[in-house]
Amino acid sequence: MRIVVAEDLYLLRDGMVxxxxxxxxxxxxTAATGPETLEALLTWRPDxxxxxxxxxxxxxxxxxxxALAARREVPxxxxxxxxxxxEQLYARxxxxxxxxxxxxxxxxxxxxxxxxxxxxxxxxxxxxxMDPAVIAKLLASGSSHRRLAELTEREHSVLGLMAEGxxxxxxxxxxxxxxxxxxxxxxxxxxxxxxxxxxxxxxxVLAVLTYLNxx
Amino acid sequence: MVSWVTSAFVGFARACAVVIVVLSVPAVWAAAVALGIWxxxxxxxxxxxxxxLVCGGxxxxxxxxxxxxxxxxxxxxxTVVPAGYRQxxxxxxxxxxxxxxxFSYERTRRDALxxxxxxxxxxxxxxxxxxxxxxxxxxxxGVVSAVPPAGVAAAVLGxxxxxxxxxxxxxxxxxxxxxxxxxxxxxVRPVAVRFLGPSRAMALADxxxxxxxxxxxxxxxxxxxxxxxxxxxxxxAQARLVALGLSLATAEKLMATDPDQxxxxxxxxxxxxxxxxxxxxxxxxGINPPVLNERGLVDAVRAFALDSPLEATVSAGPExxxxxxxxxxxxxxxxxxxxxxxxHAHADRARITLVRDESGLVxxxxxxxxxxxxxxxxxxxAGLRRRLAVFDGTLEITSPAGGPTQVRMMVxxxxx
Numbered sequence: 001m002r003i004v005v006a007e008d009l010y011l012l013r014d015g016m017v018x019x020x021x022x023x024x025x026x027x028x029x030t031a032a033t034g035p036e037t038l039e040a041l042l043t044w045r046p047d048x049x050x051x052x053x054x055x056x057x058x059x060x061x062x063x064x065x066x067a068l069a070a071r072r073e074v075p076x077x078x079x080x081x082x083x084x085x086x087e088q089l090y091a092r093x094x095x096x097x098x099x100x101x102x103x104x105x106x107x108x109x110x111x112x113x114x115x116x117x118x119x120x121x122x123x124x125x126x127x128x129x130m131d132p133a134v135i136a137k138l139l140a141s142g143s144s145h146r147r148l149a150e151l152t153e154r155e156h157s158v159l160g161l162m163a164e165g166x167x168x169x170x171x172x173x174x175x176x177x178x179x180x181x182x183x184x185x186x187x188x189x190x191x192x193x194x195x196x197x198x199x200x201x202x203x204x205v206l207a208v209l210t211y212l213n214x215x
Numbered sequence: 216m217v218s219w220v221t222s223a224f225v226g227f228a229r230a231c232a233v234v235i236v237v238l239s240v241p242a243v244w245a246a247a248v249a250l251g252i253w254x255x256x257x258x259x260x261x262x263x264x265x266x267x268l269v270c271g272g273x274x275x276x277x278x279x280x281x282x283x284x285x286x287x288x289x290x291x292x293x294t295v296v297p298a299g300y301r302q303x304x305x306x307x308x309x310x311x312x313x314x315x316x317x318f319s320y321e322r323t324r325r326d327a328l329x330x331x332x333x334x335x336x337x338x339x340x341x342x343x344x345x346x347x348x349x350x351x352x353x354x355x356x357g358v359v360s361a362v363p364p365a366g367v368a369a370a371v372l373g374x375x376x377x378x379x380x381x382x383x384x385x386x387x388x389x390x391x392x393x394x395x396x397x398x399x400x401x402x403v404r405p406v407a408v409r410f411l412g413p414s415r416a417m418a419l420a421d422x423x424x425x426x427x428x429x430x431x432x433x434x435x436x437x438x439x440x441x442x443x444x445x446x447x448x449x450x451x452a453q454a455r456l457v458a459l460g461l462s463l464a465t466a467e468k469l470m471a472t473d474p475d476q477x478x479x480x481x482x483x484x485x486x487x488x489x490x491x492x493x494x495x496x497x498x499x500x501g502i503n504p505p506v507l508n509e510r511g512l513v514d515a516v517r518a519f520a521l522d523s524p525l526e527a528t529v530s531a532g533p534e535x536x537x538x539x540x541x542x543x544x545x546x547x548x549x550x551x552x553x554x555x556x557x558x559h560a561h562a563d564r565a566r567i568t569l570v571r572d573e574s575g576l577v578x579x580x581x582x583x584x585x586x587x588x589x590x591x592x593x594x595x596x597a598g599l600r601r602r603l604a605v606f607d608g609t610l611e612i613t614s615p616a617g618g619p620t621q622v623r624m625m626v627x628x629x630x631x
């Protein structure tokens with residue numbers, strides 16, 4: 001994959017580049033500020049970009065803004081946003097266009113190289129990858145909590161993993177269940193919540209996230 | 216007609232009251248002069264006693280007169296003229312057994328209270344203002360208010376004599392009395408407002424006291440906060456990083472001899488790093504929430520509302536960027552209120568409104584919980600009030616038992 005890395009701290013940027021290259025992918029460009037990020041995203045049109053939220057010049061949310069701006073120019077441009085903290089607010093903004101191809105993770109998720117690479121590939125393929133911390137907050141927030149009261153504990157955890165962007169197969173592996181058992185859970189769960197099941201994994205995840213994002 | 220007659224009678228009574236209160240000091244002066252004349256003007260010593268009487272009488276009467284005028288004005292016109300007298304500090308017993316009253320140590324509590332009372336009485340800047348008013352008032356509102364009673368006196372005197380001139384004076388006097396009765400007493404209000412309120416010096420002295428107390432509060436709170444951060448870092452992240460370094464050092468040693476053990480140690484180190492990052496994140500959020508820095512107050516409140524178990528709606532005017540310290544105080548205020556709504560009031564919904572108008576920033580937080588919020592010394596709401604007071608901000612809480620709770624925080628423009 002051709003990847004752009006946008007991160008202002010040299011050590012982290014360097015480490016990330018080394019990790020990505022060690023996994024056999026190519027880093028085509030790096031950026032250290034918001035404007036640089038936007039320019040790199042639009043000129044290189046990478047298969048996926050890793051973008052830090054807080055960057056110079058203002059040390060506010062330049063990275064996120066650059067990612068959102070690039071996705072307005074190139075709809076569905078795959079972006080994985082990394083941050084020291086995760087906020088539902090930012091997750092909602094990233095998901096708002098409904099185009100998929102977004103990821104949102106805590107920076108420490110790069111500690112687990114396999115999972116990080118898996119998430120990068122999912123995002124590059126137009127899927128979504130959300131940090132478990134974001135999903136936990138999304139599931140616990142006021143309106144979702146009430147609507148999800150009907151779900152069994154198992155269905156709840158399946159929904160959580162699905163919202164993180166995992167496929168039925170991956171969810172099965174995590175929960176030590178067969179893929180068919182998972183699809184049984186999803187069917188009953190979707191029935192309870194009134195979401196129409198979709199064959200496409202990506203569209204299904206987006207439907208779940210949209211459902212959770214509803215005010 | 217009836218109402219005019221009542222207002223004339225009421226006005227006459229009020230004018231008499233003003234005259235009695237305000238002219239009591241000139242009455243003392245007149246009595247002193249009369250005393251001097253009666254004792255004989257030739258003897259120079261006979262002037263000493265009246266002089267003492269004038270000075271002592273004026274000093275002693277100034278405060279009761281001012282209090283009475285303030286009371287009458289408040290009662291008749293609902294205009295409250297602030298008194299601004301200096302308040303006594305509590306007298307406390309020190310470990311030495313002596314009593315401290317804010318000025319000096321005394322052997323007994325009674326002495327301490329007495330000493331304090333006299334010191335405050337003599338050093339109060341309000342004394343000068345009171346004296347000025349007692350001297351000025353007879354010549355302003357005193358003279359004006361005396362018109363209706365003087366008219367009545369002229370009428371009584373005039374009608375008691377049979378001559379036509381006296382009758383004429385009587386008629387004129389009663390006309391003047393009737394015409395001026397509803398209005399004469401009203402002169403007391405402007406005079407009281409102008410001369411009886413706290414002077415600029417007194418207002419400044421009050422403000423200095425207030426700011427000194429606030430500064431002490433802020434310093435204490437800040438020191439406590441820094442201690443908390445230091446402790447959290449020391450016990451949390453620092454300790455974890457030491458453990459991390461140890462694990463890595465051991466793993467390095469074991470790499471050649473026992474690779475499996477080394478791998479396990481490195482996994483452990485990774486878990487440790489994640490844990491210390493989580494701890495640091497929580498700490499940072501408590502010091503200054505990152506969203507506040509990245510997006511400003513409104514989005515930070517939105518983010519907090521999204522994370523809270525309440526169904527909270529946030530409405531705000533466009534472009535609400537304030538000074539970072541104010542944003543931080545207001546953010547933590549809202550966070551405190553929403554946490555209370557969940558924890559104590561068991562609310563399901565909350566509404567947060569942030570409005571900036573020409574007077575300042577107004578934040579309203581309402582919930583549908585059980586109400587009954589009480590402000591306790593040292594509690595969260597008292598702390599919130601203190602944090603807002605630094606910016607001259609105010610806090611209003613309406614929380615009847617059974618709910619709902621409505622809280623308004625206001626920060627004036629000058630602080631924004």
